[in-house]
Amino acid sequence: MSALMAIKPDFDTTSPPPAAAEGTPLFELRGISKTFPGVKALDDVSFALWPGEVHMLLGENGAGKSSLMKVLCGAYQADAGEYFHKGEKVEIGSPADARKLGIAVIFQEFSLVPYLDVAQNIFLGREFPSRIPGLVDRRRLYREAQAVLDLIGLDIDPRTKVHTLGVAQQQMVEIGKALSQNARILVMDEPTAALSDRETERLFAVMRQLQEKGVAIVYISHRMAEVFALGDRITVLRDGKLVGRARPGQTTPDELVRMMVGRTVDMSYPRNFAQKPGEIALEVRGLSSKNGIRDIDLTVRAGEIVGLCGLVGSGRSEVARAIFGADEVTAGEISIFGKPRRGGPDAATMAGVGLIPESRKTEGLALIRTVADNLAVAGLPKLFPNKLFSPAQARRSAEELIKRLRIVTPSPNQSVALLSGGNQQKVVIGKWLAAGTRLFIFDEPTRGIDVGAKSEIFALIDQLVADGAAVLMISSEQAEIVHVCDRAYVMRGKRIVGELSRSELSEENIVRMGMHHD
Amino acid sequence: MTDQAVSSASPRLPAVPGVAVALAGLSLFFALASPGFLTAGNLSNVLVQSVILLLLALPMTLIIMTEGLDLSMGAVLTLASLVLALIVVATQSLALGLIGALAVGLAFGLVNGWLIAGLSIPPFVATLGTLGAAQGLALVVSDGQSVVGIPRFVRLVYSGETFGIPTPILIGAGFYALFHILLYHTRFGTYVCALGGNRDALTLAGVAWKRLLVAVYMLGGAMAGVAALLMTARINAGHPTAAIGLEFDAIAAVALGGTSFDKGNGWLFGTLLGVLTVGVLRNGLNLMAVPSSVQVACIGALVIAALLVDSLRSTRS
Numbered sequence: 001m002s003a004l005m006a007i008k009p010d011f012d013t014t015s016p017p018p019a020a021a022e023g024t025p026l027f028e029l030r031g032i033s034k035t036f037p038g039v040k041a042l043d044d045v046s047f048a049l050w051p052g053e054v055h056m057l058l059g060e061n062g063a064g065k066s067s068l069m070k071v072l073c074g075a076y077q078a079d080a081g082e083y084f085h086k087g088e089k090v091e092i093g094s095p096a097d098a099r100k101l102g103i104a105v106i107f108q109e110f111s112l113v114p115y116l117d118v119a120q121n122i123f124l125g126r127e128f129p130s131r132i133p134g135l136v137d138r139r140r141l142y143r144e145a146q147a148v149l150d151l152i153g154l155d156i157d158p159r160t161k162v163h164t165l166g167v168a169q170q171q172m173v174e175i176g177k178a179l180s181q182n183a184r185i186l187v188m189d190e191p192t193a194a195l196s197d198r199e200t201e202r203l204f205a206v207m208r209q210l211q212e213k214g215v216a217i218v219y220i221s222h223r224m225a226e227v228f229a230l231g232d233r234i235t236v237l238r239d240g241k242l243v244g245r246a247r248p249g250q251t252t253p254d255e256l257v258r259m260m261v262g263r264t265v266d267m268s269y270p271r272n273f274a275q276k277p278g279e280i281a282l283e284v285r286g287l288s289s290k291n292g293i294r295d296i297d298l299t300v301r302a303g304e305i306v307g308l309c310g311l312v313g314s315g316r317s318e319v320a321r322a323i324f325g326a327d328e329v330t331a332g333e334i335s336i337f338g339k340p341r342r343g344g345p346d347a348a349t350m351a352g353v354g355l356i357p358e359s360r361k362t363e364g365l366a367l368i369r370t371v372a373d374n375l376a377v378a379g380l381p382k383l384f385p386n387k388l389f390s391p392a393q394a395r396r397s398a399e400e401l402i403k404r405l406r407i408v409t410p411s412p413n414q415s416v417a418l419l420s421g422g423n424q425q426k427v428v429i430g431k432w433l434a435a436g437t438r439l440f441i442f443d444e445p446t447r448g449i450d451v452g453a454k455s456e457i458f459a460l461i462d463q464l465v466a467d468g469a470a471v472l473m474i475s476s477e478q479a480e481i482v483h484v485c486d487r488a489y490v491m492r493g494k495r496i497v498g499e500l501s502r503s504e505l506s507e508e509n510i511v512r513m514g515m516h517h518d
Numbered sequence: 519m520t521d522q523a524v525s526s527a528s529p530r531l532p533a534v535p536g537v538a539v540a541l542a543g544l545s546l547f548f549a550l551a552s553p554g555f556l557t558a559g560n561l562s563n564v565l566v567q568s569v570i571l572l573l574l575a576l577p578m579t580l581i582i583m584t585e586g587l588d589l590s591m592g593a594v595l596t597l598a599s600l601v602l603a604l605i606v607v608a609t610q611s612l613a614l615g616l617i618g619a620l621a622v623g624l625a626f627g628l629v630n631g632w633l634i635a636g637l638s639i640p641p642f643v644a645t646l647g648t649l650g651a652a653q654g655l656a657l658v659v660s661d662g663q664s665v666v667g668i669p670r671f672v673r674l675v676y677s678g679e680t681f682g683i684p685t686p687i688l689i690g691a692g693f694y695a696l697f698h699i700l701l702y703h704t705r706f707g708t709y710v711c712a713l714g715g716n717r718d719a720l721t722l723a724g725v726a727w728k729r730l731l732v733a734v735y736m737l738g739g740a741m742a743g744v745a746a747l748l749m750t751a752r753i754n755a756g757h758p759t760a761a762i763g764l765e766f767d768a769i770a771a772v773a774l775g776g777t778s779f780d781k782g783n784g785w786l787f788g789t790l791l792g793v794l795t796v797g798v799l800r801n802g803l804n805l806m807a808v809p810s811s812v813q814v815a816c817i818g819a820l821v822i823a824a825l826l827v828d829s830l831r832s833t834r835s
Contacts, residue, residue, distance in 0.1 A: 095724040
């Protein structure tokens with residue numbers, strides 16, 4: 001609660017921002033609560049929006065930002081709370097109600113239909129009737145869609161099918177869809193996450209135009225630079241509760257992060273770097289694979305965390321896949337604990353290699369199965385040497401791992417899909433522990449995991465190497481590599497371009513080595 | 519060569535070469551193998567015989583676009599045909615008979631839609647159940663016997679000509695045009711595509727999609743009712759196994775035509791080509807005196823070949 005006390009007390013829903021007109025807010029939520037089975041997604045949240053302001057909404061994954069947006073646009077019904085539009089009490093019972101009030105939302109998961117074209121997607125549910133009853137006025141549809149595309153500066157044919165567009169273009173279509181509703185209140189969920197710099201600039205320009213027209217914008221972002229550059233006011237959520245309000249000029253990024261996590265983020269938990277590395281766990285010489293990587297040389301010893309960094313697309317994941325036997329090797333040698341590695345992932349697993357993949361939900365877990373099933377799946381030969389599955393044995397093993405890894409789950413029989421990102425990641429690690437893995441390859445181990453759970457994952461990785469395992473860790477977060485790794489290799493253009501020892505390891509060195517020099 | 523044709527074609531036409539090549543190849547083969555194939559009379563025959571299949575394949579395209587399936591169509595057609603035959607024989611009224619057939623189709627469509635949209639039962643299971651129900655009812659109402667004595671004015675629907683063109687061809691063309699407008703020029707068609715592509719998008723757009731999904735299956739039932747009229751006229755009777763298994767040909771034609779079983783990726787003209795391909799195959803094999811059971815195997819092989827070509831193409835690109 002100390003973080004709360006630090007916030008200037010003059011921000012409540014009754015004080016409009018200086019830039020906005022005096023008087024009643026454009027829209028106000030009071031005491032909104034929403035409960036899902038087992039989770040209080042929103043707990044007595046109140047906030048107000050004035051015309052022409054950009055209201056930043058901050059919070060970790062699972063803090064309640066998405067739930068709040070869905071309540072606001074009518075996709076969820078709040079269990080308790082009231083809505084006021086220009087001071088008058090209103091009801092939002094459906095998306096149609098929200099739209100009538102001028103609320104439009106740009107979702108992070110796209111609400112686009114892949115095999116409809118851009119124009120049909122922009123006006124989905126709002127098709128223009130033709131003079132012939134029952135038909136759609138297609139000429140008007142494409143004319144109006146073109147006008148929307150011109151507004152957001154997107155240079156594509158409105159007849160293009162959406163599935164042929166790239167992610168950034170789809171995001172822009174999504175933005176166009178919201179703008180075309182003549183929204184008075186526009187809600188954006190990390191709109192720049194998939195955009196290039198040029199597209200981001202374009203989006204900010206459009207936002208400024210909208211602000212001048214008196215549109216209120218709710219903006220969810222994880223980028224502090226955006227929060228301070230664009231925001232008029234900031235609201236921070238944590239565990240479904242409103243934990244603080246602030247203005248950009250009167251707070252700092254550190255203070256906001258402290259509010260979000262509710263405690264000081266400790267990335268540099270004590271790690272004993274002085275440990276003497278043991279036997280060679282992984283040795284790669286002159287490795288090339290079908291996926292394009294060339295002449296890879298690297299070594300990982302037991303008791304070491306070795307980083308593999310470089311820009312996205314530099315070939316890091318391809319190295320991991322080749323070592324794990326998922327991609328065909330065209331040249332070079334890989335040995336695991338002194339023995340040459342042959343065969344596919346099954347052979348790699350038997351040899352003691354475990355891959356914790358980047359896309360946890362599709363490659364790391366069987367989402368519809370239970371925690372216990374997922375914990376057993378890699379270790380079946382070890383857990384059941386006589387080749388007969390025993391539920392009791394699987395459950396015993398699962399309970400042991402749940403305790404050892406401190407996985408938060410009501411029971412081993414819980415569906416793994418219902419766990420938080422951090423606990424899901426622990427299940428992936430646990431399944432390799434059950435398989436007796438001694439060489440762990442982590443691909444983006446903290447992707448999609450809360451700030452608080454991150455250090456817990458790192459503590460776990462640290463424990464693995466303290467117990468004598470070897471770890472190869474791929475990460476796009478240079479700070480993580482610097483804090484955690486004993487050594488790191490830097491990749492560029494599908495090759496390893498350098499190795500940094502613990503003393504040389506810094507974000508500047510990684511970035512300098514990994515950048516392309518033309 | 520086909521690869522280039524694909525990549526330069528608009529994204530809506532990914533399977534043109536596949537199904538068009540199959541149609542052209544089969545036509546060429548039968549023209550060479552069977553002297554009777556390439557005559558005006560026989561080609562007209564192919565078209566006429568394809569109409570019943572087309573009437574099922576059109577709504578099947580929409581159903582598959584919603585990531586659904588209707589296995590009950592053949593059995594519902596059979597039941598509707600028997601009901602139509604019984605009513606027409608009893609009342610001598612084509613209109614009453616057609617109303618009866620449509621009522622049967624709509625009722626089964628409503629049940630299918632309710633099971634699938636309302637109770638979230640997978641379409642495969644739901645329509646397998648109603649297939650059994652319709653087939654059983656067909657045996658009950660007919661007592662296992664054919665209904666005979668169909669009046670001439672009913673038979674003329676299939677064997678007659680209008681403006682010098684066989685009536686079934688006009689019916690087929692009319693319904694094709696209707697479905698084209700429905701799919702590409704109405705809200706309903708847009709929503710059908712969205713039902714398979716992204717139901718959340720419909721919810722967020724404020725569209726009550728469950729009702730729409732029920733409507734799609736009712737459309738399928740109604741078309742089975744229309745097809746029942748042509749079937750009754752064609753075989754000059756109501757027969758308790760008249761159209762059993764016809765849903766297989768319909769699904770095959772839709773799949774051949776390049777409609778995908780996920781994400782709402784459908785193509786109506788491809789379905790027309792697929793129907794003609796199945797029609798040509800059946801007609802040609804008939805001319806070559808190949809037994810019906812072998813024909814079914816040939817259609818199955820053709821569908822697998824066509825889907826294989828599509829999957830090879832998509833993995834290469």
